[in-house]
Amino acid sequence: MNAIIDFFKGVGDYLATAFDKTFIREARYMMFLDGLKNTLIIALCATILGVAIGALIAMVKTVHKQSGKLKLLNAICEAYTTIIRGTPVVVQLLIMYFIVFANSTRPVLVGIIGFGINSGAYVAEIMRAGINAVDIGQTEAGRSLGLSHGVTMRSIVLPQAIKNVLPAIGNEFISLLKETSVIGFLGVIDLTKAAQRVISRTADPYFPYIAIALVYLGVVCILNYFVTKLEKRLAKSDRT
Amino acid sequence: MTELETMQTNETVAPSDVIIETRDLHKSFVKGKMVLDGIDCTIRRGEQVVVIGPSGGGKSTFLRCLNMLETPTSGQILVNGEDITAKGVDLDKVRAKMGMVFQHFNLFPHFTVLKNITFAPVTLKLQTPEEAEENAMRLLRRIGLEEKAEAYPSQLSGGQKQRIAIVRALAMNPEIMLFDEPTSALDPEMVGEVLDVMKELAKDNMTMVVVTHEMGFAREVADRILFIDQGHILEQGTPEEFFNNPQQPRTKEFLAKVL
Ligand SMILES: Nc1ncnc2c1ncn2[C@@H]1O[C@H](COP(=O)(O)OP(=O)(O)O)[C@@H](O)[C@H]1O
Ligand SMILES: [Mg+2]
Numbered sequence: 001m002n003a004i005i006d007f008f009k010g011v012g013d014y015l016a017t018a019f020d021k022t023f024i025r026e027a028r029y030m031m032f033l034d035g036l037k038n039t040l041i042i043a044l045c046a047t048i049l050g051v052a053i054g055a056l057i058a059m060v061k062t063v064h065k066q067s068g069k070l071k072l073l074n075a076i077c078e079a080y081t082t083i084i085r086g087t088p089v090v091v092q093l094l095i096m097y098f099i100v101f102a103n104s105t106r107p108v109l110v111g112i113i114g115f116g117i118n119s120g121a122y123v124a125e126i127m128r129a130g131i132n133a134v135d136i137g138q139t140e141a142g143r144s145l146g147l148s149h150g151v152t153m154r155s156i157v158l159p160q161a162i163k164n165v166l167p168a169i170g171n172e173f174i175s176l177l178k179e180t181s182v183i184g185f186l187g188v189i190d191l192t193k194a195a196q197r198v199i200s201r202t203a204d205p206y207f208p209y210i211a212i213a214l215v216y217l218g219v220v221c222i223l224n225y226f227v228t229k230l231e232k233r234l235a236k237s238d239r240t
Numbered sequence: 241m242t243e244l245e246t247m248q249t250n251e252t253v254a255p256s257d258v259i260i261e262t263r264d265l266h267k268s269f270v271k272g273k274m275v276l277d278g279i280d281c282t283i284r285r286g287e288q289v290v291v292i293g294p295s296g297g298g299k300s301t302f303l304r305c306l307n308m309l310e311t312p313t314s315g316q317i318l319v320n321g322e323d324i325t326a327k328g329v330d331l332d333k334v335r336a337k338m339g340m341v342f343q344h345f346n347l348f349p350h351f352t353v354l355k356n357i358t359f360a361p362v363t364l365k366l367q368t369p370e371e372a373e374e375n376a377m378r379l380l381r382r383i384g385l386e387e388k389a390e391a392y393p394s395q396l397s398g399g400q401k402q403r404i405a406i407v408r409a410l411a412m413n414p415e416i417m418l419f420d421e422p423t424s425a426l427d428p429e430m431v432g433e434v435l436d437v438m439k440e441l442a443k444d445n446m447t448m449v450v451v452t453h454e455m456g457f458a459r460e461v462a463d464r465i466l467f468i469d470q471g472h473i474l475e476q477g478t479p480e481e482f483f484n485n486p487q488q489p490r491t492k493e494f495l496a497k498v499l
Contacts, residue, residue, distance in 0.1 A: 135344075135346070137344055137346040138344055138346060138348065140309055140340075140342065140346065141340075141342065141346035141347075141348070141359075141405075142348075143309065143311060143332075143335060144307060144331045144335055144339075144340035144409075145335070145336070145359075145360035145408070145409070145412060146333065146334075146335040146336025146337075146360060146364055146412065147332065147360055147364070148332050151363060154364070155359070156348055159350050160349065160350055163350070215284070240320060
């Protein structure tokens with residue numbers, strides 16, 4: 001009996017000291033908070049950039065398919081998606097950081113651009129599906145009013161497509177949030193890197209790694225909750 | 241227009257009275273199967289042409305060729321004398337003068353009723369926002385829906401949607417209006433209100449080409465009826481001639497079914 005009590009006391013003591021030296025001492029929780037902030041900023045900005053790039057590519061591809069126009073642009077978009085989807089994101093980031101933006105002192109920005117460019121190639125497919133899901137009658141109505149292909153796409157079709165794919169974009173944000181955990185090697189202090197830096201001082205890997213896993217999980221669960229809610233609301237507004 | 245007047249205009253037709261002329265119009269979607277198989281047709285200013293025929297006969301395709309929503313496989317379409325099938329024609333400009341009303345309304349669901357109506361004329365800089373709004377409100381008053389200006393399409397009944405869709409096309413001040421089965425997707429009790437708006441237009445001498453299965457409307461409004469079957473204009477004439485004295489066996493067969 002005493003042995004069991006001692007065991008739990010031991011665990012309790014360990015957790016208390018580990019918590020103390022991981023978060024409290026030297027106000028180390030600030031490192032985690034700053035890390036989380038960077039993680040969220042990079043994921044959010046990269047998602048926005050990805051949606052912009054993805055929408056552009058999807059529009060070019062759709063216009064090309066419908067009218068045969070924009071041959072050159074379409075070829076560029078094809079090349080872009082092939083290259084981005086055919087290479088690892090870490091390699092893309094390395095190329096960004098050490099070649100394209102060599103000597104950059106703003107690794108967060110490089111991370112945003114790198115992940116945004118990567119995400120764009122995937123969002124393009126999401127957007128294309130979203131555009132295809134918009135009734136072709138919308139395009140026909142726009143064109144029959146004398147609106148150009150571009151205006152019809154931008155003002156009539158795309159807003160409806162984005163609404164269709166908002167949940168999917170939410171999911172893309174969630175994936176990016178997790179994917180950005182490799183960004184540390186660019187010198188960005190994100191949530192994962194923050195944990196590593198704390199470990200380098202406390203020499204105790206268990207507590208910080210488990211702790212940030214729980215933070216990631218918590219954030220993802222919260223985001224998932226909102227995406228699901230959004231999905232339900234969109235489904236409802238489609239019915240009325 | 242009385243029959244006599246129609247005949248007179250037929251004989252003394254000046255080129256400027258013709259809005260649309262199709263010459264040997266062909267369209268196929270898959271090789272070897274002609275959906276339109278040589279359509280020659282002239283539509284005059286102020287004329288109301290009703291197109292009828294069995295399903296799959298090519299009526300929609302014919303109508304959609306008139307504003308180049310479908311690209312003809314061969315043949316010519318002259319709009320005010322200009323061949324719009326030629327390369328380099330500014331189709332947006334041509335279409336701006338041709339209103340089209342669809343079976344499924346195709347209102348823009350993310351715009352209010354007012355914006356549905358004003359978006360194209362304002363975007364194309366044909367009207368200032370103020371002019372467009374004034375124009376839209378005047379048209380909405382005419383169909384008794386001015387209180388719906390700020391509503392979204394999802395808040396309207398089918399009949400209201402279609403009337404708004406007609407107004408949206410009218411807001412461009414078109415020279416001609418094309419209707420593709422405008423009442424086919426409506427609940428029966430809403431057909432009348434849409435047909436009434438179309439009758440009003442006809443009274444105002446709007447040039448109209450209407451694909452419909454509403455034989456009462458055709459009889460009442462049409463100057464001329466085109467019977468399209470298997471990609472051909474099989475028969476045409478005034479409602480009188482067409483309904484009372486059809487010539488072709490296929491026409492007789494069709495009329496026996498629908499009347
Ligand atoms: N986009 C298309 N692709 C392939 N076939 C089509 C297309 N549009 C129409 N068709 C075919 O053309 C024929 C005529 O269609 P349509 O003009 O819609 O007839 P209607 O309006 O008289 O019912 C039908 O056999 C239809 O299947
Ligand atoms: Mg049809």
